[in-house]
Amino acid sequence: MQRHFDVDLEALRSTLLEMGGIAEDMIGHAVKVLTERDESFADQVQEMEKRVNALHIEIDDRCLKLIALHQPAAGDLRLIAAAIKINSDLERIGDQAVNIAETATYLCHLPRIKLGDIPRMVELAAGMTKDSLDAFSRRDVELAREVIGRDDEEDQLKSETFNELLALMQSDASTIQRAMDIILIARNLERIADHATNIAEDVIFMVLGKDIRHGAERRESPEAAQQ
Amino acid sequence: MVKTLAMPPQYIPDSSPQGSPGGASQAVTLEVRHLKAGYGTTPVLRDVNIKFYDTKVTAIIGPSGCGKSTMIRCLNRMHEITPGASVEGEVLLEGKSILALDPVELRRHVGMVFQRPNPFPSMSIFDNVASGLVLNGARNRPLIAERVEDSLRKAALWDEVKDKLRQPGMSLSGGQQQRLCIARALAVEPRVLLMDEPCSALDPIATARIEELMLGLKNNLTIIIVTHNMQQAARVSDYTAFMLTGELVEFTQTQQIFTKPSDKRTEDYITGRFG
Ligand SMILES: Nc1ncnc2c1ncn2[C@@H]1O[C@H](COP(=O)(O)OP(=O)(O)OP(=O)(O)O)[C@@H](O)[C@H]1O
Ligand SMILES: [Mg+2]
Numbered sequence: 001m002q003r004h005f006d007v008d009l010e011a012l013r014s015t016l017l018e019m020g021g022i023a024e025d026m027i028g029h030a031v032k033v034l035t036e037r038d039e040s041f042a043d044q045v046q047e048m049e050k051r052v053n054a055l056h057i058e059i060d061d062r063c064l065k066l067i068a069l070h071q072p073a074a075g076d077l078r079l080i081a082a083a084i085k086i087n088s089d090l091e092r093i094g095d096q097a098v099n100i101a102e103t104a105t106y107l108c109h110l111p112r113i114k115l116g117d118i119p120r121m122v123e124l125a126a127g128m129t130k131d132s133l134d135a136f137s138r139r140d141v142e143l144a145r146e147v148i149g150r151d152d153e154e155d156q157l158k159s160e161t162f163n164e165l166l167a168l169m170q171s172d173a174s175t176i177q178r179a180m181d182i183i184l185i186a187r188n189l190e191r192i193a194d195h196a197t198n199i200a201e202d203v204i205f206m207v208l209g210k211d212i213r214h215g216a217e218r219r220e221s222p223e224a225a226q227q
Numbered sequence: 228m229v230k231t232l233a234m235p236p237q238y239i240p241d242s243s244p245q246g247s248p249g250g251a252s253q254a255v256t257l258e259v260r261h262l263k264a265g266y267g268t269t270p271v272l273r274d275v276n277i278k279f280y281d282t283k284v285t286a287i288i289g290p291s292g293c294g295k296s297t298m299i300r301c302l303n304r305m306h307e308i309t310p311g312a313s314v315e316g317e318v319l320l321e322g323k324s325i326l327a328l329d330p331v332e333l334r335r336h337v338g339m340v341f342q343r344p345n346p347f348p349s350m351s352i353f354d355n356v357a358s359g360l361v362l363n364g365a366r367n368r369p370l371i372a373e374r375v376e377d378s379l380r381k382a383a384l385w386d387e388v389k390d391k392l393r394q395p396g397m398s399l400s401g402g403q404q405q406r407l408c409i410a411r412a413l414a415v416e417p418r419v420l421l422m423d424e425p426c427s428a429l430d431p432i433a434t435a436r437i438e439e440l441m442l443g444l445k446n447n448l449t450i451i452i453v454t455h456n457m458q459q460a461a462r463v464s465d466y467t468a469f470m471l472t473g474e475l476v477e478f479t480q481t482q483q484i485f486t487k488p489s490d491k492r493t494e495d496y497i498t499g500r501f502g
Contacts, residue, residue, distance in 0.1 A: 003499055005499070071457075073457065073461070073485045073486070073497045073498055074485065074487065074493075074494045074497055074498050075494055075498065076498050077485070077486060078487070209486060209487030
């Protein structure tokens with residue numbers, strides 16, 4: 001039986017994917033401020049953030065209405081629950097992109113500094129965001145698990161970046177301002193990867209009904225629960 | 228054993244065999260084994276296996292005609308009263324075959340509340356509730372009066388009727404009549420209360436009262452409710468059984484069935500994709 005409700009759910013999914021697309025673009029543009037030293041990209045990030053904020057509210061509103069009017073269950077309920085969470089992660093990804101764009105704008109006015117692992121961190125964070133959204137769109141559990149697996153590398157790169165820049169600041173005090181900015185950006189990128197990981201976890205919950213957050217998957221078997 | 232008891236509910240494996248969602252740690256009041264039932268040559272129930280647990284509410288859901296009413300009517304041997312009805316298999320009440328019990332005695336242990344409130348039309352409110360006791364041989368008036376009050380209180384009706392116990396049962400509103408029928412069933416202290424769509428003729432407030440009532444009553448009862456209202460099943464029951472064309476498709480914790488049913492047919496039914 002065709003349900004009118006399916007049309008609403010489909011609209012919810014596509015609005016969320018639209019928002020995801022903008023969040024991805026925001027990361028791309030924010031990074032260009034840094035790599036191409038072109039401030040004009042920062043203005044575009046600001047513009048895109050307005051749209052993301054509007055969608056943030058719109059999606060929450062839709063989800064609440066769907067719950068109130070349809071009392072969804074099972075797969076429908078899990079889709080809406082996942083949408084609410086993914087919505088908030090995407091909004092936070094947008095915020096992190098705005099932070100990167102702002103920090104990078106300061107850096108545009110300062111002498112160049114070595115970016116070290118930042119390009120690789122960008123590649124990872126942006127790739128994880130994109131793939132988590134693809135996993136949502138295709139209900140692809142394998143891809144979602146793979147995204148989650150990539151988060152460790154991002155954390156590692158962030159720590160290394162911290163250490164390298166700390167050493168740089170100690171050896172050359174003139175780099176302190178710029179090195180601090182790069183550290184901030186590394187931190188923003190790491191947070192983006194965390195949000196992408198959350199999205200991937202929500203996809204797995206949505207598809208399988210399994211909560212894998214905080215190692216819950218390992219605790220799932222009764223034997224493991226005893227330990 | 229200890230291991231099962233120590234596990235919080237979410238760790239109960241969902242791979243338990245058909246008919247036993249709760250693991251081994253709970254007392255089974257009613258057990259249905261290989262139940263087949265029909266009318267004339269038409270089979271309705273095809274090999275149903277299910278257990279109903281003490282102090283739990285079990286909801287039975289499924290599309291019209293799937294055999295829900297037939298099943299619960301087998302549980303207190305009302306099915307066999309229908310001319311041409313056939314029944315095979317076993318129903319055990321606390322381990323004993325219900326065929327070993329006298330049907331009147333059985334129905335004292337396994338009470339039933341129907342879709343349309345059906346107070347005895349010629350009887351007062353008091354006599355409606357007392358009827359089961361009298362039928363079962365009670366003669367002591369003060370004791371009967373005590374039990375009637377107690378049952379009306381349990382059915383959350385006492386305050387509304389205590390000043391008019393001699394008025395006809397039929398003079399009450401639909402929701403009150405339904406609670407009167409519940410009081411009547413409770414008066415004989417059943418082990419199991421069967422409810423076949425008990426709220427479908429009631430407004431939302433009367434429905435909410437019955438639901439509250441069920442949650443309070445289950446502490447020393449096994450309640451089995453047939454309902455077409457999915458939200459009602461979700462609100463009141465601990466376990467939910469989904470039936471389709473005379474078969475038990477899925478039987479598990481209610482929370483599980485409404486968030487993550489394991490059978491596609493269950494999902495289609497509870498999300499309204501069915502048909
Ligand atoms: N007295 C009867 N004689 C013959 N067939 C019957 C009788 N009662 C029920 N049936 C048939 O048995 C099947 C199951 O009926 P039953 O009343 O158990 O379904 P149900 O699941 O309770 O449906 P509903 O949700 O509509 O109450 C139906 O096909 C029905 O037509
Ligand atoms: Mg019925």
